[in-house]
Amino acid sequence: MIELRNVTKEYGKRKALHDINLRFETGKIYGILGPNGSGKSTMMKMAAGLVFPSKGEIMINGRLVDRHIARDVAYLSSEGMLYPSLTVEQMIQFFASQYEDFSMNKAEELLEFMSLERHQKTAKLSKGQQGRLKLLLVLSREAPVLLLDEPFLGLDPMVRDTIVKGLVSFIDFGKQTVIITTHEITEIEPVLEEAIILDEGRVHARCHVEALREEEGLSVLQWLKSNY
Amino acid sequence: MFPGLLRKDFLLIKNYAWLWLILVLAVYGCGLAVAAYYGEFFLVFPFLFFIYFFHVALLPITEMILLKAEEKGQYWLHSTAGGVKLLLSKILVSLFLFIISLILADVLALISLNIALPQGFINTPEGEIPYKEGFLLNIGLTAGALYFTIWGLFLWAVYHSLNAYPFIKKIRWGVVIAVYLFFQWITAKLLQIPFIQKWFASWTVNISESGTRAWGIGGMHFSIENGDIQIWPIILSILFHIALFLAAAWLLNRKVEV
Numbered sequence: 144m145i146e147l148r149n150v151t152k153e154y155g156k157r158k159a160l161h162d163i164n165l166r167f168e169t170g171k172i173y174g175i176l177g178p179n180g181s182g183k184s185t186m187m188k189m190a191a192g193l194v195f196p197s198k199g200e201i202m203i204n205g206r207l208v209d210r211h212i213a214r215d216v217a218y219l220s221s222e223g224m225l226y227p228s229l230t231v232e233q234m235i236q237f238f239a240s241q242y243e244d245f246s247m248n249k250a251e252e253l254l255e256f257m258s259l260e261r262h263q264k265t266a267k268l269s270k271g272q273q274g275r276l277k278l279l280l281v282l283s284r285e286a287p288v289l290l291l292d293e294p295f296l297g298l299d300p301m302v303r304d305t306i307v308k309g310l311v312s313f314i315d316f317g318k319q320t321v322i323i324t325t326h327e328i329t330e331i332e333p334v335l336e337e338a339i340i341l342d343e344g345r346v347h348a349r350c351h352v353e354a355l356r357e358e359e360g361l362s363v364l365q366w367l368k369s370n371y
Numbered sequence: 372m373f374p375g376l377l378r379k380d381f382l383l384i385k386n387y388a389w390l391w392l393i394l395v396l397a398v399y400g401c402g403l404a405v406a407a408y409y410g411e412f413f414l415v416f417p418f419l420f421f422i423y424f425f426h427v428a429l430l431p432i433t434e435m436i437l438l439k440a441e442e443k444g445q446y447w448l449h450s451t452a453g454g455v456k457l458l459l460s461k462i463l464v465s466l467f468l469f470i471i472s473l474i475l476a477d478v479l480a481l482i483s484l485n486i487a488l489p490q491g492f493i494n495t496p497e498g499e500i501p502y503k504e505g506f507l508l509n510i511g512l513t514a515g516a517l518y519f520t521i522w523g524l525f526l527w528a529v530y531h532s533l534n535a536y537p538f539i540k541k542i543r544w545g546v547v548i549a550v551y552l553f554f555q556w557i558t559a560k561l562l563q564i565p566f567i568q569k570w571f572a573s574w575t576v577n578i579s580e581s582g583t584r585a586w587g588i589g590g591m592h593f594s595i596e597n598g599d600i601q602i603w604p605i606i607l608s609i610l611f612h613i614a615l616f617l618a619a620a621w622l623l624n625r626k627v628e629v
Contacts, residue, residue, distance in 0.1 A: 154535070154537050155536070155537035155538050157537070188628075188629050191449050192448075192449065193445065193448055193449055193628065193629040194628045194629055195625075195628060210448060210449075210450070210453065210454075210624050211451065211453070213449045213450050213451050214451050216449075218449050220444050220446050220449070221444075222443060222444040223441075223442075223443040223444015223445065223446045224444065224446045226379070226382075226383060226440060228382065228383060228385075228386065229379070229382055229383075233379075233382060236375075236378075237375055237378070237379045239375075240372060240374065240375020240376075240378070240379075241372055241375055241376075241450060241451055241452070242451060243451070
């Protein structure tokens with residue numbers, strides 16, 4: 144379980160997050176939605192131990208988040224995750240050497256699923272291939288928490304579709320807690336259980352996706368639009 | 372985990388390493404060409420000295436290339452390794468390239484001396500290859516390079532720690548320079564205290580016969596008086612730079628944000 148308690152993040156006078164209280168239950172898939180600058184990435188970086196709260200605290204499975212939380216959290220970053228001079232295989236080996244929960248079997252399966260060439264340098268990969276490689280590296284970990292920050296950023300619909308299929312095929316449903324930030328709601332909607340809208344660093348709205356569909360007959364996109 | 376970090380850092384620097392080693396050979400080749408053109412073999416030695424003394428910059432430059440590779444997104448901090456291991460890996464890989472390069476320079480120097488000495492192009496005491504001086508040169512270059520590397524690491528960590536404070540973001544370089552100058556000033560003041568001078572002079576080891584010589588970079592200062600070298604400043608300097616490295620690791624763990 145992930146819990147944010149009264150979390151505020153200030154950059155000088157600007158507040159990226161403002162007194163956030165959220166709880167993410169184990170084994171569920173959450174979508175964090177919101178415009179640019181709403182605090183989505185800041186929240187993800189905080190949960191990954193890369194940014195520290197100015198106030199409040201974040202707990203993951205009962206542990207206060209710090210740099211060592213990487214043991215329990217697999218984080219897909221929107222930038223800087225890949226080393227351009229390394230090949231796909233070297234990136235996989237590097238991740239395998241760093242995280243005890245990294246499964247080489249899963250990585251091999253994902254390599255085939257994502258149609259990636261193991262000897263290709265990451266600098267030579269297209270943006271779509273880089274996105275798929277990042278997902279491969281994160282999904283190969285059997286960590287209790289997966290944080291995917293903008294996994295669809297700059298990717299075409301075909302690649303986005305592959306990534307969603309990858310999520311469905313390789314996530315351990317019920318065991319892994321997954322949080323995804325994205326603007327591409329349509330693709331991700333079928334896998335989401337809950338959606339949260341962040342706006343100007345505050346929680347603007349929250350919904351259960353299935354209940355939203357059944358009780359109000361709304362898609363997440365329609366719900367999002369109705370909240371603005 | 373640590374071998375994985377070393378392997379990754381080595382892969383990041385591998386191409387630069389080959390480029391540098393080829394450049395060393397190219398500079399030496401230029402020296403040979405100049406020497407051949409003028410028919411004076413001793414002209415190769417200024418090129419060799421240039422190669423040697425650039426090593427003081429080689430180690431910190433290598434380290435900075437490795438740190439630069441991590442700056443975009445700072446994803447390396449999302450790691451099961453702490454700051455000490457992350458930074459130690461960078462230093463060890465940089466040191467590996469430094470040592471390989473220094474050995475190459477030593478081999479080139481030995482080849483040159485073996486050609487120059489019998490033909491009388493240069494003079495050394497008793498016409499022998501100056502192994503002891505060469506060894507001391509290697510030690511001195513390594514110490515100087517490590518000095519700049521550890522400081523570079525610490526100041527890099529200070530610079531990125533200040534990222535969290537937008538109001539000083541534009542003057543971060545100024546703060547970094549001020550931190551360095553402050554340490555140098557403190558060190559210089561401490562060295563002027565008679566008690567410290569007396570303490571430093573209390574433990575010396577004789578390594579040569581006579582004369583007074585002094586070496587120093589910034590606040591780090593060593594001297595040999597009448598062939599005696601002071602041991603306390605060396606020990607304190609080593610301890611200080613270990614502390615500086617640990618401070619950089621602490622900043623990386625606790626203060627550097629993405």
